[in-house]
Amino acid sequence: MTAYLFLAPYLLVFLLFLLLPALASVGVSFTRWGILGTPRWLGVQNYRTILTDAMFWKAFRNTLYFTLLTVPPLVAGGLGLAVLFNQPLRGRVLARTVVFVPYAIMVTVVGMLWSWMFNSNFGFVNFYMQAVGLPKVAWLTDAVWAMPAVAISTVWWQIGTNMVIYLAGLQEIPAELYEAARVDGSGIWKSFLYVTVPGLYLMHVFVIPLSVIASLRAFGQILVMTHGGPFGQTYTLVQHLYATGWVNFRMGEASAVGVVLLLVTLLLTVVQLRYFRAI
Amino acid sequence: MGSVVRPGHRRRSDFGRLAGYVALLVVTVAMAAPLLWMVTTALKPESQIFQYPIQWIPRTPTLGNFANVLTNYPIGRWFFNSLIVAVLTTAVSLPLYGLGAYPLARLQFPGKKLVFLVILATMLMPAEGTMVPLFLGLSRLRISDSYFSLVMPVVANAFGLYLLTQFFQSIPSELRDAALMDGATDLGILWRIILPLSRPALTTVAIYTFMASWNNFVWPFIVSNSDATRTLPAGLTALIGGVDVGTRFGISMASALIATLPPVVIFVALQRYFAQGIAMTGVKG
Numbered sequence: 001m002t003a004y005l006f007l008a009p010y011l012l013v014f015l016l017f018l019l020l021p022a023l024a025s026v027g028v029s030f031t032r033w034g035i036l037g038t039p040r041w042l043g044v045q046n047y048r049t050i051l052t053d054a055m056f057w058k059a060f061r062n063t064l065y066f067t068l069l070t071v072p073p074l075v076a077g078g079l080g081l082a083v084l085f086n087q088p089l090r091g092r093v094l095a096r097t098v099v100f101v102p103y104a105i106m107v108t109v110v111g112m113l114w115s116w117m118f119n120s121n122f123g124f125v126n127f128y129m130q131a132v133g134l135p136k137v138a139w140l141t142d143a144v145w146a147m148p149a150v151a152i153s154t155v156w157w158q159i160g161t162n163m164v165i166y167l168a169g170l171q172e173i174p175a176e177l178y179e180a181a182r183v184d185g186s187g188i189w190k191s192f193l194y195v196t197v198p199g200l201y202l203m204h205v206f207v208i209p210l211s212v213i214a215s216l217r218a219f220g221q222i223l224v225m226t227h228g229g230p231f232g233q234t235y236t237l238v239q240h241l242y243a244t245g246w247v248n249f250r251m252g253e254a255s256a257v258g259v260v261l262l263l264v265t266l267l268l269t270v271v272q273l274r275y276f277r278a279i
Numbered sequence: 280m281g282s283v284v285r286p287g288h289r290r291r292s293d294f295g296r297l298a299g300y301v302a303l304l305v306v307t308v309a310m311a312a313p314l315l316w317m318v319t320t321a322l323k324p325e326s327q328i329f330q331y332p333i334q335w336i337p338r339t340p341t342l343g344n345f346a347n348v349l350t351n352y353p354i355g356r357w358f359f360n361s362l363i364v365a366v367l368t369t370a371v372s373l374p375l376y377g378l379g380a381y382p383l384a385r386l387q388f389p390g391k392k393l394v395f396l397v398i399l400a401t402m403l404m405p406a407e408g409t410m411v412p413l414f415l416g417l418s419r420l421r422i423s424d425s426y427f428s429l430v431m432p433v434v435a436n437a438f439g440l441y442l443l444t445q446f447f448q449s450i451p452s453e454l455r456d457a458a459l460m461d462g463a464t465d466l467g468i469l470w471r472i473i474l475p476l477s478r479p480a481l482t483t484v485a486i487y488t489f490m491a492s493w494n495n496f497v498w499p500f501i502v503s504n505s506d507a508t509r510t511l512p513a514g515l516t517a518l519i520g521g522v523d524v525g526t527r528f529g530i531s532m533a534s535a536l537i538a539t540l541p542p543v544v545i546f547v548a549l550q551r552y553f554a555q556g557i558a559m560t561g562v563k564g
Contacts (some may be wrong), residue, residue: 003382007394010379010440015461017413017435018401035418040284081306089299095307097547101314104546106494108515109535113317116528122329131488156313168557188295209403214285217405220496224516238407238497245411255411262408269403 025262028255031140035249046256050244056257058232059240062147066236067215069151070158074211075204077155078162085163086170096167100160107157111224114153115140127130140226146234150222157221158214162207169203170196207228209269216265237261315537321345321532328529344533347520353506354534357514360426361538363490364499364510368430372488373481376440383440384447387454395444398437406432407497414501423502429510433492439484442556446480447473452528484558486549493542511538 004011029046033039049260050056063129083095083258102110126136139149173195181191219238222228237257245254273279284404315335320328321344323337348354383395413432417423450473458468474481496512503509509517515538519531546553 001388003386006382006386006465008467010375011394013375013431013435014398014401014437017432018409018437019397021409021412021416022401022404024416025408028412028415031413070434084299084302084306087299089296091302091303091307095303098307098311098314098552099545100550100553103413104490104494104540104542106512106515106542107496108512109539112515112519112531112535113313114318116532117313117316118476119528122331124312124333127331127333156310164554165557168554169378199416211442213403213405219407220500220512224519235564238405241407241410242497245414251411251415257465259541260410261405265403265405 024261025255025258028252029259031252033251033255035251039252042252044251047260050253050256050260055232055235056240059235059237062233062235063216063218063237065147066151066154066234067212067217069148070154070215070218071208071211073151073155074159074162074215075208077209079166079200081159081163082166082170082194085167096163099163102157102159105157107220108224110157111155111221114149114156114221115225117153118149129227130229141230143230143233144229146226150218150225150234153221153225154215154218158211162211165203165207166200173199201276205273206277209272212268212272213265216261216268237264317532317535320528321536325527325529325531326490344529345441345537348534348537351520352534353509354511354514354537356506357509357511358537360508360514361493361510361512362541364426364429365489367426368433368492369485369488371430372434372439373485375434376443376484377469377474377481379440380443380447381465381473384450385443385452385473386465402437402441406436410498410501413498417502424504424508426508428502429495429499429508432498433488433495436491438491439488442484442487443477443480446477479552479555482549483552486545486552487556490542490545496535503563504536 028039030043031039031046032042081099085092085099085119105113118126120126120136120138120141123139125139130136137145139145177195177199178191181195186194217238218236219242222234222236222239225233228239238261241254241257241261244250244257270279319335319337322340322342323334324339324341324343327334327338382390409432414423417428422428454472455468458472463471493510494512495510499510500513500516503513506514515534518534
C-alpha cells in the first residue's frame, strides 16, 4: 500500500494528462466534435473520411519519405561520428560538443536558421554550392528539393543525440575483442563490422526505433521552413492533424489522424523490436 | 607484446591519424557553420545581410537587431513565460518523480509490472496522439490558455521518472534493509538515504526536464493564444509569421539567438550530466 501512496501524485498527473487523453483520443475519433457544441457519435465515419482524403495519403507518403531520408543518416552518421570521437585525436572533446550542441536548440529556431541558410538568393548553402561550381537550387520552394532540405536541417539538429548514445556504447566494448580480431587478421573495416556493430546491439535497439519515432512526428521545423509546401510536398501527418483540428476545427477527424499516427508508430516500433529480438 | 613493427604498419597508422584529423575538422566546421552564421547575421546591420560574397565577420557589427526585437515584439514576455513554465515544470516534476521512482525501484507490490509497463509504453507514444482530447478537456474547463496547461503534460511525461528509477535501482538494497532494522520508514529512507546519494541523478533529471519544457513546441503552440502565456518556441512562430519578419533575417536571427542562449549555456556547462543521463537510461550495458 505504501507503494501506491508514493506513486499516487505522479500517477494522478500521468492518468489525467497522458493516459486518459490517449484513451479518449480513440473515443473522440468516433464522434463529430467541434471546439464548441455537443459531440455526436459517428462510428467509423471519420476513419472513412480521412482514409479517402487525398491530403491524408499525401501526408502519409511524405512522412514515410521524410523518415527514409532522415533515419539512415541519423543512425549511420551518429555511429560514424561516435567511432571518430572514440579515437585518440586532439580536439575531439571540442568537436563532440559542437556536434551535440544543436540538440539543445528549439525546433522553431532550427526552422528559422535553416530557412535563412537555404534562402535561394542570399543563403549560405547556395553561396558555397556556387563557389564549387554547382548550380543554384531554390531549396525550400522547389518541389524536389524541399523535403531533402528539411531532412538535412533535421539531421544537423538531431545527429548529436545518437552520437552520444553510441559513444557511451563504444566505451563498453572490451578492448580484447578488437585485439582478438586483429590477431585473426581482421583489418579496420572487418573489426568494425564484426566487433563494433554487433557490440553496440543495445544501442541499436534504442537509437533506431527512437529515430524512427522522432521522424514520424516531424512538424515544427517543417511548419517554419515550408508550411508543408511547395504544393504539399513537405506536408506531414502531424501537420495534417494540426490542420484538421486547429485550422478546420474538425476535432473528431483530427483525433482519427492521431490514432492512425499512433498505430503506424506502434506497428513500426514492434516490427523493429521483433527484428532485434527485443520482444 | 614483443610484436615486430613492420614498416608498412607505421605508415598506415600515420595515414589513419591524418584521415582522422581531416574528418574531425570537416565535421566540426560543417556542424558549427550554421551556429556561427546565426550569430554573424544577428550582428549585421540590415544593409549588409544580403551581401554576396558572404562575409563571416560583420564590417560594422551592431546590436540594432536585438534592440529592434526587444522593443517592437513581446519577446521579453515570451522569454519570461518560458522561464516560469520551465522552472514550474521542474519544481513540480522532481518531487513527483522522486516519490514515484522509489517504490518502482525498491518495493514489491501488486500491479508493479503493469504500472511500469504502461508507463514505459507511453514513452514510445507520439504525444500528438493525446493532444486533441487534452485540448478539448482543458478548453471546456476554460483553462487551456494558462501556465497550468503548459506545465502539467510535460510533468506527466515518464522519462524523468524512468531515469530516476534506473538510478535508484543501482543503489545497494542493503542500505534499505539496514535502515528498516533501525526502525526507519520508507519515507525516511527515501529522504535521508536515497535522495542524498542521488544528487547527480536528480541534477540530470532537473536539467532534462527544464530543457524539455524550454524547447517544447507543439503543445504550447496549440494551447497558448495570448502573450500572457505564450512561450518562446510558439512566440517565435508568431513573430516570423507576422509583418515580413520571415525575410528580415537580422531580426529573425537575433530573436533566435535570444531563445537559444540559455539552453546552450546550460547545456555546454553541464554537458557531463547529459552523458550521465544516457548512461542512466540503461542502454549502457
